[in-house]
Amino acid sequence: MENAWLIPLFPLLSFLLLLLIGKRMKEASAYVGILMTLASLVFSILVLFERFQEPSYLVKFNWLTIGDMHLTAGFEVNQLNALMLFIVSLVSFLVHTYSKGYMHGDERFHIFYAYLGLFTFAMLGLVISPNILQTYIFWELVGVGSFLLIGFYYYKEEAKAAAKKAFIMTRIGDVGLLIGMILLFWQTKSFEYSEIFKAVEAGSVSNTMITLTAILIFIGAIGKSGQFPLHTWLPDAMEGPTPVSALIHAATMVAAGVYLVAALFPVFSASKTALLTVAVIGGFTAIFAASIGIVQTDIKRVLAYSTVSQLGYMMLALGSAGYVAGVFHLMTHAFFKALLFLAAGSVIHAVHTQNIEEMGGLWKKLKWTAPLFLIGTLAISGVPGLSGFFSKDEILAAAWEGGHPVLFILALIAAFMTAFYMFRLFFMVFTGENRGNQKEVHESPSVMTLPMLVLGILAIVGGYVNTPWFGSFLGDWLVDGNTALGHAHIEGPAWIMFAATIVSLAGILLAYLIYGKRSIAPDWLSGKGGILHTILYNKFYIDEFYQITIVAITKGISYFLRFIDVFIVEGLVKAVTGMVQGLGNIGSKLQSGQVQTYGAVAFLGLAVLVVIYALTGGYLR
Amino acid sequence: MNLQSILSILVFSPLLGIIVLALLPKTQEKAVKAIGILATLPALILSLAVYAHFLAGKNLSDFSISVPWIKFRGINAQEPFFTVSYELAVSGFQLVLVVLTAIVSTLAAIGAAKFIKKEWKGYYMLFLLLLTGMLGVFTAENLILFFIFFEITLIPTFFLIGKWGYFEKEKAAYSFLLYNGLGSAVLLIVIMILFAKTGTSNIEILRQMMADPSGPLKDGFKLGLFIALLIAFGVKLPIFPLHTWMLRVHVQAPPSVVMIHSGILLKIGAYGLIRFGMGIFPKQFESLATLIAILGVINLLYGAFLAFIQTDFKMVLAYSSISHMGIVLIGLAAMNEAGIQGAIFQVVSHGLISALLFFLVGVIYERTETSFIDKLGGLAKGMPLAAGFLLAAAMASLGLPGMSGFVSEFMAFLGLFKVEPWIAAVGTIGIIMTAAYLLRAVLGMTYGKARREFDGGLDLKGAELVPVFVLMLLIVLIGVYPSVLSSPLQATLETILLGLGG
């Protein structure tokens, strides 16, 4: 574990190397990236296994001295960190591999790999940070990696807008995090997680302050994890290449918000209000995003809203004091959502469109992709036996036990909707007639299918590390007797599991009836163009709302200030210069060229002086 | 070599270049350019040597020099002599600025070989004179000497802007001279009053004299002097509403001059505020701290909001400079280690970043003959390196961690949140706005559809890469390992905080 600091450095090396010499390496750049992330993965696995036996490991050194305060940097390997390291490096490695096939032929191939390296570096750095300042630093770097990759197709106006939006919206959240972090610092005199927890536990921080800082930090998580009301950037971020969506906007970065809340869980759990806020925002986002996902027609956007919804789920879990449930779902979600995105990428790669209304009947043509996509869909829908089922069950139990029946019902409805829209997606893409006009549809090369296969396996078996049946290994390990983190496993009533199963199966059935068997017209809910459909299709007009409020207000202030700048500030200056100029004009008018006038003036001056002299006798007293 | 004479050599070494240039015929362009660049090197090497001396753990006061210079009596023969000494010295803070000046100047000289299209000889002679002035400003240990160097920076800048600038260069040059002339007039009044009342113009002695409550000046009078200083350096910084001159200069001056101007000359304002405002009048600074914090936030937001709607990228950068100087004020107003250190970091960091940004703008302008955002677009295709660095520089400017902008912004806010949380909270809007306006501008230029066809070979090449790489390297170095900058500052900070009664 002493060498855990190497893990983030490999991708950084890949980034630097590719920036400098990537142009000459062309597509061989992929090997650099793959090799480096493989190294990270190997180290991560080693660290993970080491962590099973050994206690946490923490190294720090002085980074910056401010007076008598020493800010440190370093790295820490604890349970959560080790797990995150594994997840991130694994998904990153798989995506690196996958991209070799997906990005084949792009003229900025090496840049893509360089950016991937930068992002992976930042993400790995984020998860091993021992203090909140370092977390913040990598937090922002992750944002930049995401920004660069969203805007990878820089010549597309949509990509440009999406990248900008992603950066600015997450920045709004980041400022919340920054303020919360600084306030926490002045309360506890430290950025170290351990010091902060100690101070919070000792009660040296007032309750309102904890609530305030926790909520401010949560704003950061909202921004990064695409929670309502800062969620709109995430669906737009789908303008980036699909592997990027899989890596950043499904498995890792967006989960950073969840990770942050998890990492600071002792602070959150010290304030009921903060926890409730997290839970409510999470629950609302889960159902809100799911409802939008029902009507979207872009395959990636459906997945994106599903991501938002699932992240809301995790937040709900954390907010209901289900630490283990949240982290568990984070892990399983990383697997199956990455799988779904990679599979979707494979589909897009094959048919060159993202509109699901132009797909259909691809089951036979995509021999590998289709079953893998089905696995992912089943997992996310919570069908028993797959990973999503266990984690979702855990969350529902946590919500029930957390004492929020309303949130519990919200979660159930969200689960139903998830199952419904995911299978709607599945049926529309893979079954029925092909509605598009693709001539040749090829299965993707093995370099793309293999990573999907790995993820597919994990999506199936990933849940078995923490089940009510075979013991809650993950939970025990994560909590490790730390009471601040809550229980290792929440034993909910048995009916919850059945309810969850029934709900998801109902969702699947409904989707099958509408889109698979077509025994119910697709416009049963409300016809296309109906009010409900329109609202959902336009995502509740949130973007438009922001456009007419925040953006317009900002512009308004700007123009108002420009008015001040141009007319008042500049006007004052003009007034002053005008005054001087006026005086000058008067002065120059006096220069009439009349010699006698000059002489008269000079003489009058002399006369006045002489008179004064005569009257005063030479002294002015 | 005698250590004491090093600073004098450092400061006056560019004059040697002027002499050599004066002897060269105008027509030998290459030689003129080469000497113009070479003449900045002695200062660079010497300043780095001084820095190395400091790193070796030796005392910076080895370099202090004090030679009697002017001596005269007042009207009354019984009064003691007024003496003005030729005094140069460096503290850690000054050293950092001297190194910054030397680096940016060398790079700007390299840039000038590219951007300046006529009369290199005159340009480089003025440029080197300016360099001497700047180095002198940062090393002078005496108010009179400081003022002389301060004025030396004004005149060459005026001509550099007025002769080699763009279309409205004369107007820009005059408004530069007008504002800064007024500012330095106020400064001169303050210096003269201090000199007349105390009989000394040595900064260190003045500092001790002012700290003494039984000193020769009353508190109310000191407050007046401090406000005058704030105005004098506020013009330079610039503080809203004294900023309009600087917009014109940023837009009209040639890029290599703006590199110097935005990178170094604006910093003289911050330097003066810290050294004299805070150093000599700590109590007065404290009593106005809230006001300064509010001014800082106004600067920050005002610049940011206005940058958001500009159509000319140079204007965006000009307003962004105003905005960033707000952070300096915010940091200073915090009156604690974190804030002041943040402010100094911001001074250095902004110097590097804006030099880089203006260099890149210069390159882009040279290729495309416009700097309007809506006329550019899609530059990433024609000139990927320039676009990449522009984006990186913008990221540094908006305070991306891992680059110097973040460290300073972070510390400044860290400091202010301790004393004025509400003002600081309002100020954080500026962080968001910074991201918004920079991305809007930079993405507008580099991303999107290319507005025109670019032929090959437009990208950065050859000597142009040197400044870009060096500046980027320094920005990242400070961002990743801030101790490289903070360790020389510790002694200075302690002195200042001592004065603040911390």
Place this chain on the structure above:
Amino acid sequence: MTFTGEFIAFMALALVAIIGGVLLLNLNKVVHMVVALIFTFVSIAGIYILLSAEFVAAVQVLIYSGAITIIMLFGIMLTKPYDDSEAKTGKWRKILVFLGVVGFAIAVYLGIYNFDIKQQPSTLHEDNTMQIGKALYTQYIIPFEFVSVLLLAALIGAIILAKREDKEADKE
């Protein structure tokens, strides 16, 4: 104070000088003005004699009453002194200047009216010309030579200035 001959002479000369001056200001024709001034100059020469400066008096008559008045008359005759163009300056200036002059005169007069300096016996009237000659050729020899140079320069300058330029001459 008794009315000695000297005093009566002074009063008469002073009166004539002042009347000449006043006429200079008030006459209408330029030539008359110059003629009025001749009276002033001559009476000033008389004053010089009262002040035991016979040589200066002689020179005064020669240069002022003679040379300068003559060239001024030439100047008047060579130009066209009478035209009907309106004056460009108002009468306000005249009033102001008049007030200023009066004020100045009063102020200075305050300084000199009781200026009673003790007289010393002097020998200025004895061989006045010889004394001047001695002073000029011994003590003031260098300034004297300079004056000659000055006069030469003035001569040449005046000629060059007054000479018509060749082109103009060709035209006419």
Place this chain on the structure above:
Amino acid sequence: MSQVPASAFLALALILFCIGLYGALTKRNTVIVLISIELMLNAVNINLVTFSKYGLYPSINGQVFALFAMAVAAAEAAVGLAILMALYRNKKTVHIDEMNEMKN
């Protein structure tokens, strides 16, 4: 020993000087202005000569200076008139208020 006090001569000089000054500043005809200036110089000469006789140390120096002043005055009159002639040729006027070449 003179019966007339020095202040009388000085007062005369003052009056003449004032007349000359007034003339120089108000007369339109340039020739008259020149003559007025000569009158002022004459007033000064009276002062010089007066002080050469009166005062603690009477001496010939005052008279010598008066002579120098006359020489200078003569030169001035000559040059002044020459300038006047040149100007008159160009502008066809002798009125001083129309000679505003110094304007602008």
